[in-house]
Amino acid sequence: MTIATPSESLQPSGWAKYFSFSLDHKVIGLQYLVCGFIFYLIGGILAGAIRIELTSPISDFLTRNVYNQVLTLHGTIMIFLWIVPVVNGAFGNYLIPFYVGARDMAFPRLNAVAFWLIPPAGLMLITSYFITGAAESGWTAYPPLSITTPAAGQLIWIVSVLLLGGSSIFGGINFIATILKLRRPGLKLMQLPMYCWAMLGTSILVVLSTPVLAGTLILLSFDIVAHTGFFNPALGGNVVVYQHLFWFYSHPAVYIMVLPAFGLVSEILPVHSRKPLFGYTTMVYSIMAIVVLGLLVWAHHMFTSGTPPWMRLFFTIATSFIAVPTGIKFFNWVATLWGGRISINSAILFSCGFIVNFVLGGITGVALAQVPFDIHVHDTYFVVAHFHYIVYGGSVFVIFSSIYHWYPKFTGRMLNEDLGRFHFLITFIGFNLCFAPQHWLGLNGMPRRVAEYDPQFEFVNQLSSVGALLMALSTLPFLWNIFQSFFIGRIAGDNPWHALTPEWLTTSPPPVENWKGPAPLVTAPYGYGAVTNTEAIKSTEIKNDLEENN
């Protein structure tokens, strides 16, 4: 393990390390998490601006160009600066080395570079709004609109998405190498915690599809700067080709946002229901099936774009079949809860909230996969509702669940459970109030990305905005909880949840290089209910105590 052991003396310690080019995977993981959360708050403010605009049927709160800039920034920030970096970069960096029994990631310097690409890219994207005006062609940047809108904002958008894509690729390579090559001797692939499998699958998707987005955006920038005609119909280009290339990345991007969330839930549910993860092997195969199918479904975003009938049918069938491996995972989670000794805490509430929201998002997803159904609701608020059920109700709920679960490990202190449950309640009600009514809006004739709409939709839009307000307010108890628990939270100890996965078999927070002694060999990360495992935890805890006392 000599390659992955940055010298301790060269690294800053204390607070300064979180602002440094630290090579410690745990520091980098928390850098991703905090940085992502700041962008989440910014993206949330933009969402608030959209919901304020939509409380009245006329365009009155923002000017029209600004409104389009706001919706473009909201989508781009939430995807590329919040969910993707956090479910992959934050938890991946923090947990994967523990799970494979390594002392750091395979390429610590690449890891630090991957993180430090994010703040400048994000700042560039946001400041473009104040200097030149941000991109205003949506996060999809479809040409010819993206070619004809003001070039400066669009180019800055392209450069920052390229940087973020690069960061994502570096991270993906690092995860694949770490999971496959840095496993502790004696640890078999099929003994790894499920999050490792989720990250392996996700990283394969990242490495295969992100370069396609990069290439596409570079061609788009040529069209804008050098007036080439790749996607410009006035010069003989083809706009539908752009959509194929864009969605070849951007559909897998949905799995890049939810597969790691699936992995995190698979870690959280067994711990708090004191039961083994149900159906480990089928879970692994489901992830891999989702990876393969996820690469073959992109054109379901283009059913109204002018795709021939055979293509529409192929992508309907391929998309529908993703429901099978996804369904297996959900049934397995419910079976994991079944017969357990469940602690109703904030972590499990957010995980169960995720299951409920994602089942609804999955059902509307199967419906949207059907060409005749999609033809009516494509590009409407029905789709807006669907994907927020997937990325917010799914991924963001899991991020909150994970923070409640791992905060004791990150900081050594417990979060306040009452505040946590209150946070869950407000978030769950606010989220559903915000997005459930949008299904109806879409079915009845409200297109997405509009600043004005028919007066008949006013009441339902206001209802949705009230939900958004609740979502915004729900952040306050969460932030307060994070802040106060850091100083006055109950001391967590090494393993407050009596969990079996390796990150809990060390101090909280863990030392540089993760364990004081040799890395433990955990071959049964979900061995709850077996006496020997409970004994094993106790003996490790005693051993750590002894080492600390020495």
Added chain:
Amino acid sequence: MPITSAIIIFALTLILVLGGLWVGQNVDLLPLSASENAPVYDELFKVLFSIGTILFVGMVGLVIYSLIKFRTKPGQSGDGIPLEGNLSLEILWTAVPAVVVLFVGLYSYDIYDRMGGMQSLSHEGHHSQELINEKRIWGGISSGSVESSSQESITSLPIEVTAMQFAFLFHYPEGDIISGELHVPVGKPISLTMESKDVIHAFWVPEFRLKQDVIPGQPTILNFTPTKPGRYPIICAELCGPYHGGMRSTVVVEELEGYKAWFKSNAKTELIES
């Protein structure tokens, strides 16, 4: 499994399935249906809504039941049962979604076919007579030239649609009419040939349950048959610039007499009566 719990599970499943079917059949979430393919769409919607309700209520019920039934009660300690999997259960919940998805896929193929989606569009240049006579309600893009759309006029009314920031223009080749509103007679198959002058737009009439992108440099075709007189909104559904939300028009579906009167008063050339 004790016989009583088997009966309870069976009864609950039955209630869930029947309840789901009832909800699906009685749900009223869609706007007025005003084209020939809209009722077909609504049929698909009801089936999907039934299946979705059964799955959603079933899953949520299981999660809530588990949280209540298996929560740690005061004084309890220790782990749950060390159950790592169950092959027959896992096969069951692989097979059931696979069958449901297969059913939904085949059923929506049938719906798609009934909406006319599987028929080749009018770009081959030579149609067999029966294909022309067959009612094509809805279509998509033309992959070849659109010149042959004149043959279409034998049965359907051809209208050329031009989309631009931020308006739709409708051109009636027969009377050389250019209109900002789409006027169509009820019951007559309509064939729109659409092209955009600038960026991508989309032609959407919620009451017809139809949408087709209007693309620069690449004509698209949309066929439909209106069934109910009335005025329905035409909505641009693809982000096309600052005034995207205001890019709207109206389709006026009239009885044949009313349509003819409108046509006569606007036609620049004499109508060649067929």
